[in-house]
Amino acid sequence: xxxxxxxxxxxxxxxxxxxxxxxxxxxxxxxxxxxxxxxxxxxxxxxxxxxxxxxxxxxxxxxxxxxxxxxxxxxxxxxxxxxxxxxxxxxxxxxxxxxxxxxxxxxxxxxxxxxxxxxxxxxxxxxxxxxxxxxxxxxxxxxxxxxxxxxxxxxxxxxxxxxxxxxxxxxxxxxxxxxxxxxxxxxxxxxxxxxxxxxxxxxxxxxxxxxxxxxxxxxxxxxxxxxxxxxxxxxxxxxxxxxxxxxxxxxxxxxxxxxxxxxxxxxxxxxxxxxxxxxxxxxxxxxxxxxxxxxxxxxxxxxxxxxxxxxxxxxxxxxxxxxxxxxxxxxxxxxxxxxxxxxxxxxxxxxxxxxxxxxxxxxxxxxxxxxxxxxxxxxxxxxxxxxxxxxxxxxxx
Numbered sequence: 001x002x003x004x005x006x007x008x009x010x011x012x013x014x015x016x017x018x019x020x021x022x023x024x025x026x027x028x029x030x031x032x033x034x035x036x037x038x039x040x041x042x043x044x045x046x047x048x049x050x051x052x053x054x055x056x057x058x059x060x061x062x063x064x065x066x067x068x069x070x071x072x073x074x075x076x077x078x079x080x081x082x083x084x085x086x087x088x089x090x091x092x093x094x095x096x097x098x099x100x101x102x103x104x105x106x107x108x109x110x111x112x113x114x115x116x117x118x119x120x121x122x123x124x125x126x127x128x129x130x131x132x133x134x135x136x137x138x139x140x141x142x143x144x145x146x147x148x149x150x151x152x153x154x155x156x157x158x159x160x161x162x163x164x165x166x167x168x169x170x171x172x173x174x175x176x177x178x179x180x181x182x183x184x185x186x187x188x189x190x191x192x193x194x195x196x197x198x199x200x201x202x203x204x205x206x207x208x209x210x211x212x213x214x215x216x217x218x219x220x221x222x223x224x225x226x227x228x229x230x231x232x233x234x235x236x237x238x239x240x241x242x243x244x245x246x247x248x249x250x251x252x253x254x255x256x257x258x259x260x261x262x263x264x265x266x267x268x269x270x271x272x273x274x275x276x277x278x279x280x281x282x283x284x285x286x287x288x289x290x291x292x293x294x295x296x297x298x299x300x301x302x303x304x305x306x307x308x309x310x311x312x313x314x315x316x317x318x319x320x321x322x323x324x325x326x327x328x329x330x331x332x333x334x335x336x337x338x339x340x341x342x343x344x345x346x347x348x349x350x351x352x353x354x355x356x357x358x359x360x361x362x363x364x365x366x367x368x369x370x371x372x373x374x375x376x377x378x379x380x381x382x383x384x385x386x387x388x389x390x391x392x393x394x395x396x397x
Contacts, residue, residue, distance in 0.1 A: 029121060031069040034064070105150055275294040282312075338394050339394075349382050
C-alpha cells in the first residue's frame with residue numbers, strides 16, 4: 001500500500017469564514033446606509049443646499065450603493081471597488097456646503113456624516129490596514145474640510161474625531177480577528193498534519209502486521225512443523241504448503257488471504273457461503289483428521305469469510321504443530337445474530353498467559369484477523385484439558 005505524497009491543499013476554514021463576514025457585512029452596511037441616506041438627503045433642501053446638485057449626488061450615490069452590493073457579491077470587495085467608494089465619499093464631503101442645510105449640519109447626524117462613517121468602516125473591514133488606514137484618514141480630512149467650508153468648525157472637529165476613532169477601532173478589531181483566524185487555521189492545519197501522519201503510521205503498522213502475520217502463517221509455520229516432525233517426508237500437505245509459501249514470497253505486497261484460496265464456485269460477488277470456504281481450509285491439512293459440522297449456507301461478506309478461513313487454518317496449524325495426535329472438530333453455527341466457528345481439540349492445552357509476546361499465532365493470525373473485520377476470537381484452554389477457539393462475527397443481515 002502506498003503512502004500519500006506531496007503537500008495537501010491548504011484549507012483555512014476560519015480565514016474563509018472571516019472573509020465571508022468581511023465581505024457580506026460591508027455590502028449590507030453600504031447598501032442600507034446608501035438607501036437610507038438618499039431619503040434623508042432629499043428631506044431637507046433649504047439654503048445653502050443646491051437642489052439640482054443634491055439630486056445628482058443622491059442619484060449617483062444611490063446607484064453606486066446598488067452597484068457596490070452587486071459587484072461585491074459577484075467578484076468580492078476588491079481594492080478598486082473600495083477606492084471608488086472612498087473617492088465618491090470624499091467628493092460628497094468636499095461638496096458638503098452645497099448638499100447639507102445649515103440647521104442639519106451640527107451634531108454629526110447629517111447624511112454626509114453618515115456616508116463618511118459608512119465609508120470609513122467599510123474600508124477598514126474590506127482592506128488591509130496599510131490601505132484601510134490611509135483611506136480612513138483621507139475621508140476624515142475631506143469631511144473636516146467640507147464642514148469648515150460650510151462654516152461649522154465645531155462639526156468639522158467633532159466628526160473628524162469620530163471618524164478617527166472609527167478608523168482606529170475598526171482597524172484594531174479587524175487586526176485582532178484576522179490574527180485569531182490565522183492562529184485557528186494554523187492549529188487546524190497542525191491537527192490535520194498530525195492526523196495525516198498518524199494515519200500513515202497506522203497504515204504502515206497494519207501493513208507490517210499483515211506481512212508478519214502472512215509470513216508466520218506460511219513459511220515459518222511450515223518450517224516449524226517440519227522441525228517438530230508434525231508432517232511426514234513426502235507428505236502431500238508439505239508439498240502443498242511449500243508451493244503456497246513460494247507463491248506468497250513471490251507475490252510481495254499482496255495479502256496472503258487473497259491469493260491462498262480462490263473463492264469457491266457459487267454465491268455472489270460480495271458474500272460467500274462460509275461452509276464451503278471452511279471445508280477448503282480443513283482440506284489444507286490432509287495429515288490431520290478433522291471432524292466437521294458445517295451446515296450449508298451462512299453467507300458472509302468476502303473479507304469476513306477470509307478472516308474465518310485463515311483464523312481456522314491457523315488454529316488447525318497449531319494443533320498439527322503442538323498436538324498432532326489430538327482429535328479435532330470444526331463446527332459452524334449461528335447464535336442469534338452472531339456467526340460462530342469453533343475449532344476444538346482434546347490435546348494437552350496450554351496456559352495463554354504464558355505465551356510469549358512475540359508469538360504471532362493467537363495474537364495476530366487468529367485474534368488480529370477477526371478484530372480486523374469487526375469480530376473477535378475467544379480462547380478457552382488450560383494445561384491438560386484441550387483447547388477450544390471460538391471465532392465470532394456479528395451479522396445484522
